[in-house]
Amino acid sequence: MVYKRIMVPFRPEHYGDLQWIQTGALSRIHELKCGDSVVARLEFKNLFGSLAEGRTTEGVWTFRRRGLLRQTVFVRPAGTREDIIVYEPNWSKRRGVISGPGEASYNWEAANFWCSDWTLSKRPGARLVSFRSKGVVKASSAVVLTGEAKAEPRLELLLMLGCFIAILHKRDAAVTAT
Numbered sequence: 001m002v003y004k005r006i007m008v009p010f011r012p013e014h015y016g017d018l019q020w021i022q023t024g025a026l027s028r029i030h031e032l033k034c035g036d037s038v039v040a041r042l043e044f045k046n047l048f049g050s051l052a053e054g055r056t057t058e059g060v061w062t063f064r065r066r067g068l069l070r071q072t073v074f075v076r077p078a079g080t081r082e083d084i085i086v087y088e089p090n091w092s093k094r095r096g097v098i099s100g101p102g103e104a105s106y107n108w109e110a111a112n113f114w115c116s117d118w119t120l121s122k123r124p125g126a127r128l129v130s131f132r133s134k135g136v137v138k139a140s141s142a143v144v145l146t147g148e149a150k151a152e153p154r155l156e157l158l159l160m161l162g163c164f165i166a167i168l169h170k171r172d173a174a175v176t177a178t
Helices: 155-177
Strands: 018-022 029-034 037-044 052-056 059-066 072-077 085-089 095-099 105-110 117-121 127-134 140-145
Touching (some): 018 155, 029 155, 037 155, 052 155, 072 155, 085 155, 095 155, 105 155, 117 155, 127 155, 140 155
Antiparallel strands (some): 018 029, 029 037, 037 052, 059 072, 072 085, 095 105, 117 127
């Protein structure tokens, strides 16, 4: 039996101490937590594939990376075929562009040489969110939001996408290191 914590709505009072936490050392489930409250959950559907399901109290989305040489990430509401967000990395995979929802466009890039920390911004130098990795056996990331990020529509969806991209990058780095 899998124990699942009750999820709470993503509200302004959760903007303080947010962090993504892997629920177990070998778990494929990551939870966005504020203190003891779970505000989002990202679950990879199998050990080696890129299909994941993101869930908040607002809805459920699927995240999938496609492509061999030019890998692109697509996000869509669960059960539909309409991509609402697309992430296209550059050749080094250290940065890329996130398009959607609507006309919105964001920059995603590594904040350090080791690609353990990442930032999401609307324009160069205008950081909205930082992801700071920590933990070795059980992965986790501290999530730091700026004041401007709090006004972003679908912020919880962008936070799930950031977690998804960071996890895939770690997996890719582990494969090339072996």
